[in-house]
Amino acid sequence: MAQASTSLTTRRSWLQRLQGWLRPAAPAAVAPTYSPRASVYGINGGQPYVGEIGIFCGNFAPVGWAFCDGSLLAISEYDTLYQLIGTTYGGDGQQTFALPDLRGRVPMHSGNGYTLSETGGVEQVTLTQQQIPSHSHFVPASTSPGTTASPSGAVPADGANGSAQYTQDTGSLVKQPAQNLPVVGGSQPHENMQPFLVVNYIISLYGIFPSFN
Numbered sequence: 504m505a506q507a508s509t510s511l512t513t514r515r516s517w518l519q520r521l522q523g524w525l526r527p528a529a530p531a532a533v534a535p536t537y538s539p540r541a542s543v544y545g546i547n548g549g550q551p552y553v554g555e556i557g558i559f560c561g562n563f564a565p566v567g568w569a570f571c572d573g574s575l576l577a578i579s580e581y582d583t584l585y586q587l588i589g590t591t592y593g594g595d596g597q598q599t600f601a602l603p604d605l606r607g608r609v610p611m612h613s614g615n616g617y618t619l620s621e622t623g624g625v626e627q628v629t630l631t632q633q634q635i636p637s638h639s640h641f642v643p644a645s646t647s648p649g650t651t652a653s654p655s656g657a658v659p660a661d662g663a664n665g666s667a668q669y670t671q672d673t674g675s676l677v678k679q680p681a682q683n684l685p686v687v688g689g690s691q692p693h694e695n696m697q698p699f700l701v702v703n704y705i706i707s708l709y710g711i712f713p714s715f716n
C-alpha cells in the first residue's frame with residue numbers, strides 16, 4: 504500500500520514537471536516599426552480612410568496628414584489619394600493635383616443644388632436698394648404762416664412773415680417734395696461672417712482605400 508502511494512506521488516510530480524516543460528513561452532516583445540503609412544491613425548485610433556478630413560488643434564500637420572490649404576501634390580508620390588479625389592480641387596491631372604482649400608471657409612455637404620468642390624459666399628457684402636426694406640422719409644412743413652424765426656421746435660411755414668419763416672402750428676402739416684430730402688449713406692460693405700473659432704482641417708494622405716457601397 505505504501506509502495507502504491509509512493510508510486511502515485513512520483514507520477515504526479517513527473518506530470519507537473521512535464522506540464523512546465525510543455526507550457527508555451529511568453530512571446531518575445533517585438534519592437535514597433537514606424538513609417539509614414541504605418542503610423543497614421545484616425546480619429547478613433549484606427550487607420551483612417553485615404554482622403555479623410557479631420558479637425559486638429561495643433562499648429563502642425565501630424566505624420567501622414569496634410570493641411571487642407573489647397574496645396575499641389577505630386578501624383579507620382581500620392582497616387583492612391585489622387586485615385587480618390589483626382590483634380591476635383593485643382594491641379595493639372597498630369598503631374599499634380601490639389602488638396603481641398605478650407606482656409607477661411609466653412610465646409611458644407613453636397614446636395615440641394617450644390618456640387619462637390621463648389622465654393623460660394625462672401626466675407627463682406629454691400630446692400631443694394633432692392634435689398635433694403637421699403638420705407639419713406641417724411642419731413643413735415645406747415646401751410647400756416649410763419650410765426651417765429653427760430654427753427655427750434657418748429658417746422659417750415661407756408662408764408663414768411665418778415666423774419667418769421669417757421670411755425671409751431673402742427674395742425675396742418677404737409678410732406679416736403681423728394682428733392683428737399685438729401686441722400687445719405689456711404690455704400691460701404693458690412694461684415695457678413697458668423698461667429699467663428701479658428702482650428703486646422705487636415706486630410707489623411709494614407710490609410711484604407713474606401714470601397715463603394
